[in-house]
Amino acid sequence: MPRGRPQWRWLLAGAFVVAAALIGAAQVRSAVPASFQELEESLTCQCGCGLTVGSCNHLQCDSAMPLRAEIRGQMETGKDKDAILTYFSGKYGEKILSSPTASGFNILAWVTPFVLLGLGGVFLGVTMMRWTVRRRVAPEPTAPQPRAPSPYDKILEKDLKNFDG
Amino acid sequence: MPELGKLALAIALLLAIYSIVANIYGARRNAPDFVASARHAIWAMCAMVTIAVVTLWTALMRSDFSLEYVAAYSSTTLPTVYKITSLWGGQQGSLLFWTWLLSIFTSIAAFQNRRRNPEIAPYALAVMAAVAIFFLGMLNFVTRPFDLLATIPREGSDLNPLLQNYWMAIHPPSLYTGYVSSTVPFAFGAAALITGKLDDAWIRTTRRWAIFSWFFLTLGNMFGARWAYEVLGWGGYWAWDPVENAAFMPWLVMTAYLHSVMIQERKDMLKVWNLALIGLAFGLTLFGTFITRSGVISSVHSFTQSGLGPYFLTFLIVVTLSYTALLIFRSKDLRSPAEFESYLSREAAFLFNNLVLVGIAFAVFWGTIFPVLSEAVRGVKITVGPPFFNKVNAPLGLVLLFLTGVGPVIAWRRASAKNLRRSFLVPTGLGLVGGVILFVIGYRHYYAVVSFSLCIFVVATIVAEFYRGIRARQAMVGENPLTALTHLISKNRRRYGGYIIHIGIVMMFLAITGTSAFKEEKQITLKPGESFQMGGYTLRYDGVTSSETPHVAYLRASVAVLDGGRQIDTMLPEKRFYKKPEQPTTEVAIRSTLGADLYLVLGSYDEPTKMATIQAYVNPLISFLWWGGIVLALGTGVTIWPTRVRAPAPAYAPGAREVAE
Numbered sequence: 023m024p025r026g027r028p029q030w031r032w033l034l035a036g037a038f039v040v041a042a043a044l045i046g047a048a049q050v051r052s053a054v055p056a057s058f059q060e061l062e063e064s065l066t067c068q069c070g071c072g073l074t075v076g077s078c079n080h081l082q083c084d085s086a087m088p089l090r091a092e093i094r095g096q097m098e099t100g101k102d103k104d105a106i107l108t109y110f111s112g113k114y115g116e117k118i119l120s121s122p123t124a125s126g127f128n129i130l131a132w133v134t135p136f137v138l139l140g141l142g143g144v145f146l147g148v149t150m151m152r153w154t155v156r157r158r159v160a161p162e163p164t165a166p167q168p169r170a171p172s173p174y175d176k177i178l179e180k181d182l183k184n185f186d187g
Numbered sequence: 188m189p190e191l192g193k194l195a196l197a198i199a200l201l202l203a204i205y206s207i208v209a210n211i212y213g214a215r216r217n218a219p220d221f222v223a224s225a226r227h228a229i230w231a232m233c234a235m236v237t238i239a240v241v242t243l244w245t246a247l248m249r250s251d252f253s254l255e256y257v258a259a260y261s262s263t264t265l266p267t268v269y270k271i272t273s274l275w276g277g278q279q280g281s282l283l284f285w286t287w288l289l290s291i292f293t294s295i296a297a298f299q300n301r302r303r304n305p306e307i308a309p310y311a312l313a314v315m316a317a318v319a320i321f322f323l324g325m326l327n328f329v330t331r332p333f334d335l336l337a338t339i340p341r342e343g344s345d346l347n348p349l350l351q352n353y354w355m356a357i358h359p360p361s362l363y364t365g366y367v368s369s370t371v372p373f374a375f376g377a378a379a380l381i382t383g384k385l386d387d388a389w390i391r392t393t394r395r396w397a398i399f400s401w402f403f404l405t406l407g408n409m410f411g412a413r414w415a416y417e418v419l420g421w422g423g424y425w426a427w428d429p430v431e432n433a434a435f436m437p438w439l440v441m442t443a444y445l446h447s448v449m450i451q452e453r454k455d456m457l458k459v460w461n462l463a464l465i466g467l468a469f470g471l472t473l474f475g476t477f478i479t480r481s482g483v484i485s486s487v488h489s490f491t492q493s494g495l496g497p498y499f500l501t502f503l504i505v506v507t508l509s510y511t512a513l514l515i516f517r518s519k520d521l522r523s524p525a526e527f528e529s530y531l532s533r534e535a536a537f538l539f540n541n542l543v544l545v546g547i548a549f550a551v552f553w554g555t556i557f558p559v560l561s562e563a564v565r566g567v568k569i570t571v572g573p574p575f576f577n578k579v580n581a582p583l584g585l586v587l588l589f590l591t592g593v594g595p596v597i598a599w600r601r602a603s604a605k606n607l608r609r610s611f612l613v614p615t616g617l618g619l620v621g622g623v624i625l626f627v628i629g630y631r632h633y634y635a636v637v638s639f640s641l642c643i644f645v646v647a648t649i650v651a652e653f654y655r656g657i658r659a660r661q662a663m664v665g666e667n668p669l670t671a672l673t674h675l676i677s678k679n680r681r682r683y684g685g686y687i688i689h690i691g692i693v694m695m696f697l698a699i700t701g702t703s704a705f706k707e708e709k710q711i712t713l714k715p716g717e718s719f720q721m722g723g724y725t726l727r728y729d730g731v732t733s734s735e736t737p738h739v740a741y742l743r744a745s746v747a748v749l750d751g752g753r754q755i756d757t758m759l760p761e762k763r764f765y766k767k768p769e770q771p772t773t774e775v776a777i778r779s780t781l782g783a784d785l786y787l788v789l790g791s792y793d794e795p796t797k798m799a800t801i802q803a804y805v806n807p808l809i810s811f812l813w814w815g816g817i818v819l820a821l822g823t824g825v826t827i828w829p830t831r832v833r834a835p836a837p838a839y840a841p842g843a844r845e846v847a848e
Contacts, residue, residue, distance in 0.1 A: 063574055066570045073573075116570075117570050119569070119570060121575040122569055127561065131571065132579070142545070142546060143539075146542055153526070
């Protein structure tokens with residue numbers, strides 16, 4: 023870092039990246055479901071439709087219907103949302119969850135886009151700052167040198183004279 | 188006939204190879220005859236691919252089941268329109284269709300540049316021919332559309348019933364047009380890098396191509412959404428399926444490109460960035476094709492899945508590495524004296540717009556490949572579904588919406604306090620007031636409130652721009668408001684077309700917000716005569732009728748829609764049972780109003796009891812998605828329409844001429 027460059031810029035940049043990561047983490051927290059409908063949306067139907075249990079387009083689906091009943095059953099036991107999702111994940115494997123969990127390797131899924139975006143923002147901000155600084159120190163342009171007379175000069179002069187007239 | 192198709196494809200491949208050699212030789216040796224010969228070879232290649240396409244279409248229309256492709260994707264009972272669309276319903280046919288579009292676009296580019304860009308055009312055409320060689324190589328050696336069957340079946344296996352829908356007649360061609368036409372700006376970008384002619388000539392030459400590609404990618408995505416909405420029967424239109432993501436990513440990057448080239452055109456900045464963006468957009472189209480055909484990432488609609496993945500992956504890697512190497516090789520020459528004055532400027536807004544668009548593209552890419560990454564690293568299969576994409580992209584989408592309002596209005600170089608007040612004070616005030624009103628009347632979905640407020644803000648900035656422009660013309664020329672509006676747009680199509688496009692985008696945001704935050708759904712089993720309430724209506728199930736054709740059997744429920752006791756409509760959701768292959772599909776019934784769609788799905792029917800299970804949805808504001816698409820198309824038309832510029836009539840050249848831009 024060049025001497026004399028204010029430290030606050032880098033602190034600000036760091037804070038920006040951390041904020042971006044926190045936004046990513048906030049998405050994880052808000053992903054935790056609280057109701058039957060949210061639980062349906064947090065589980066993937068296993069019939070191959072590729073949709074969530076709540077959205078499965080097969081009304082008599084062999085997978086979605088039993089899963090819905092199982093969600094209700096789990097809710098009746100009084101478990102909280104995390105415990106219910108842990109139950110499904112344990113029984114069917116992690117692939118039943120419609121979003122990656124907020125732990126271990128999977129946290130990368132949530133945080134990486136925001137961290138990279140934050141880094142991109144810092145890079146952009148710093149680059150724009152450098153451009154601005156470069157412009158400030160750039161020497162003033164010298165006065166234009168007189169150029170050789172062009173054949174169009176006369177025509178232009180004539181047109182302007184006519185225009186004025 | 189199949190032999191004709193095979194021969195045509197073989198000759199097309201040879202012509203593509205010849206055109207590369209002749210173009211490069213002609214350009215390097217300054218031999219215009221060779222360049223002209225290469226151009227003729229490209230046109231001949233297009234003619235050959237056209238012959239192959241017509242041959243396959245003829246076989247499909249004639250139900251010539253001696254061809255493996257026709258037997259696999261058609262039948263004698265398939266309606267004629269779907270015989271035509273089955274050209275892109277299967278692997279080989281869709282690749283042939285792709286190659287056809289590429290050969291057409293390459294031919295048009297060759298024609299447009301027959302007297303222009305003598306330094307870069309031959310190389311650009313060579314790059315396009317190289318891409319064509321890959322596809323023609325696949326069609327000649329790997330996945331041949333004219334392969335014959337040893338035993339000719341009496342009947343074909345038929346087209347996938349999900350593809351037997353009118354939206355499928357226009358969705359794949361639109362998307363393919365968007366994908367393939369991105370080759371033109373990519374090829375000119377690559378040619379600029381190869382030749383070292385790094386000014387903005389390649390951008391100016393391909394500006395309309397870039398808009399054309401972006402427009403068709405938009406249409407393709409819109410038609411795909413409409414197809415999903417009508418055919419898949421789950422009440423939604425976008426499920427973040429890998430194939431959908433594959434079409435969305437190039438659109439995002441192309442959108443970023445269309446904004447950032449304005450900075451290069453105006454200030455000669457961002458040369459590397461623009462070249463990188465167009466390379467990325469083209470790479471993502473190949474990545475999308477790789478996803479669709481490889482089966483590496485499971486998707487609900489990989490209709491053309493096959494073992495072509497490794498070929499596409501290899502091609503993708505070769506293209507990416509070559510292009511990146513060229514960018515690095517030319518990096519010194521691409522440096523330009525950047526001129527930047529303030530963060531409060533249009534340049535800064537466009538740069539942040541680029542950051543967010545590329546950020547969203549990365550988030551979509553990351554979510555799409557993360558299951559593969561997880562399996563490779565942990566050995567555990569996971570799903571990255573709609574909740575992930577919605578949660579990650581919602582905040583980014585709102586930032587983008589905000590920038591949509593700021594970018595086109597804020598001043599270039601440095602916005603003064605006066606400019607900011609003039610452009611943003613009233614729109615900001617209106618947006619805030621709108622948000623507060625929504626909150627006060629009971630809206631507690633915070634994302635929705637912010638989104639609606641931003642929509643008001645963006646529309647207000649655009650309306651204010653039109654208002655100011657009209658007032659200025661009225662003051663200067665004394666035109667009436669309508670004439671002033673017409674002239675305002677026609678004198679600066681690019682700017683005002685852009686505003687109209689932004690209005691379309693805002694309408695789409697309204698629809699996305701409405702359907703995401705306020706969608707209602709209900710599943711109910713009823714006897715004939717029984718009713719239920721939905722979206723302010725009473726829905727009465729009146730029974731089921733059935734009918735049959737040689738191709739498909741129908742089961743159609745009749746549901747009366749009552750408003751205040753008066754019947755205002757009858758909705759007819761269907762179940763269809765296709766006979767070849769035996770597959771049930773859903774045909775939804777939609778009652779569309781500007782405020783909301785009432786959407787009914789017939790789930791099941793029990794003949795002995797006459798009971799039917801109906802799934803009902805209310806999708807608020809969804810019509811704005813489709814209308815937004817139409818407005819966007821209108822704006823693109825305004826932007827892309829050639830402007831006739833009246834040339835100044837100098838004193839020494841009597842008589843002014845009109846010249847096209």
